[in-house]
Amino acid sequence: MNAIEVKNLTKKYNDFTLDNISFYLPEGSIMGLVGENGAGKSTTIKLIMNAISRDSGEINVLGCDNQSPGFEKLKNEIGVVLDEAYFPEVITAANVNSIMKHTYSNWDEKAYFDYLNKFSLPKDKVFKDFSRGMKMKLAIAVALSHNPRLLILDEATSGLDPMVRDEILEIFNDFTRDERNSILLSSHIISDLEKICDYIAFIHKGRLMLFEEKDRLLEEYTVIKVSKSDFEALPPEAVKGKKVTNFCVEALVLKHKIPPSLETQHTTLEDIVLFLAKGDGR
Amino acid sequence: MKGLILKDIYTLIKQTRIILLLVIFFSITPGYSGASFAVVYGAMLPITALAYDERCKWNTLAAMMPYSARDMVLSKYLLGYITVGSATLLTVTAQTFIALFRNSDSAANDILSILFVALTGTVVLAVNLPIVFKMGVEKGRYIFMFLIAVFTIAVTAFGSRLGEIILNINISPWGFGICLLLAAVVLNVVSILISVKIFSKKAE
Structure with missing residues (x-):
């Protein structure tokens, strides 16, 4: 089964068009989405999560049409990390646990606090006092703590120092050791993608230039x-x-x-x- | 949706302590007019919560979570009902104690007036939230202030005639209260439907 299937996806804005994109992510694999700023990577991710509506094409995520009524519930099985963490600045990691406990039906409190310990994140420090690395680690801890089958990461490692990036890439690798789990990872840092990806999709000015197995x-x-x-x-x-x-x-x-x-x-x-x-x- | 409301409550408790203290201060201020401020402040808190959402771009993240546009919108209305309800409860309790302490007869009237203000608070929410969802908090506030100014001018110009008409109808305070309650319920239902439509459209 494919974790993600995108067929002939098109989204038109006044000044940009994501033009007839097709690719798939086989279950158990990691795919890197590469492209310059404004190429259409984030638009593709928003379309996959049905956060914005498409003009044409089809998207299936974990076997479900992402515009079907069941997709809202299926989001419980998808962990997403965006380019920023976007949490309110005054809440703490402990507050995040209470919020997410009432957000994800399969929230695993123990796993979350284990990740906080693993990442050395303080439970009671307010989010605005976190460094960029700590903020992204918190977002990754949240994404991993509701037993997701699919991780979608949009520039999740950009702006992090190489040590932290390496640590996080290792966690992503661990995640796909369970072959039911898959990752879609967009990044500017192509060397990171080369390290962990099985597939590469390259988007340039809204068009898919390349979609291929990395080794090939x-x-x-x-x-x-x-x-x-x-x-x-x-x-x-x-x-x-x-x-x-x-x-x-x-x-x-x-x-x-x-x-x-x-x-x-x-x-x-x-x-x-x-x-x-x-x-x-x- | 509980997660969304919890997030707003954490944010409001930590970022708007002064407003929350003002709500408590006005609630325990003797008399109807001071106490009304508490309820009106309560009605404004969901807009403040939306301002903090805008600042941290919370909606971008929430769109990736198992929340629908309906959940996102409804959570702000529910937050409003919770804040207006809490302010009303606090105010009514405080005014009852004050009246008992002073042995005053005007308590029942004051409490009825506060309940009217609470319903007005939900009407304020119903008018304000679709504007803020459509225009954003900053522009939404200006438009709301403009509407308040228009309303005030209208009341000043036609208020006495309107008062005469109401007196001629000869409706009891309880009857007037029930009419206001029905109007508030209808207005809020319509407002929620409009807000969900605006919110969904914005995501396109």
């Missing part, structure tokens, strides 16, 4: 640095992006479509995304 992407694509004449000799369908300098051409290419004699460079997910976003195709 890294197998299929490579970066080469060649002279202009060598570049001209490449088959056009092999080139997915390029950067031309005075001396050479750096290009993202499909590995199986270039001569094996060409020397390839170590290629990261970030290289692939940057070439696709910035490098003009042939």
Whole structure:
């Protein structure tokens, strides 16, 4: 079963259109949603949670149409962390427990306080006095403490220092050890996504540029640095992006479509995304 | 929805201590007019709660939780009924004790007047909340103040004629109270339906 299925999703605003997006997240997997600011990642997440209405397309979450009456109840099984924690500034972590106990039908108080201890979060300090890292950890503790089957994280690790990010990524990895659990994670920090994701969806200016298994992407694509004449000799369908300098051409290419004699460079997910976003195709 | 109301109560207790103290102060102030302030302040508290929601963008997070637009809207009306009800209860209790202590005969009239004010408080909620849901707290407050000014001018201009008409109808205070109660109930039901529609539309 797929934890999320998005088909031909379109949402139009005056100055932006999320245009005919389709992807799926298989159960037990982690998907990274990549894209620049304003690409449409947060809009996609809001549409998945039915927080805004779509213009066309279909969205199924945990086997349920997200516009069906049952979806409101199904939200009990979805943990969401947004780019900010958005809790009222005067409440404490202990207050959050009381609020969430009356919000989620499957709220696990013990798990919540265990997470607070694990994250070294004070129970009685008011939220406004938390650091950014503490605020995000509190939001993650809430998202994990109602036995969710799906976690949706929108820039949840941005602005955190590498130590905290690593700690949180480890928790996400633990979460998907239960193969019924899945994660959709949007982030600017592509290196984080490369560490933990099974699938990558890349949205650029409201359009889905890429949706692929991460390992397959890294197998299929490579970066080469060649002279202009060598570049001209490449088959056009092999080139997915390029950067031309005075001396050479750096290009993202499909590995199986270039001569094996060409020397390839170590290629990261970030290289692939940057070439696709910035490098003009042939 | 209990979670939403609890969140508002935590926020109000911690951020509006002075207003809550004023509500208590006016509640125990002898006489009907001072006590009425307590009930009106109570009616304004859901708007204050909405202002704090706007400040921390709570609705963005709540949209991800198992809450419908109806829950979000209804929680603010319920909060209003709780604050108006609590202020009324406190005021009526305090005025009864004051009357007993002073051995005064005017207590029954004062208490009836306070109940009228409580119903008026729910009418204030019913008028105010759809405006605030539509325009946001800041603009909503200005529009509400404008409506109050229009209402005051209208009462000043036509109040005496209206008074004469009511006297001619020859309705008892209890009859007037029941009419006001029915009007408040109808107005609140209509107001809730409008607010849910506004809130749902805003999310699009």
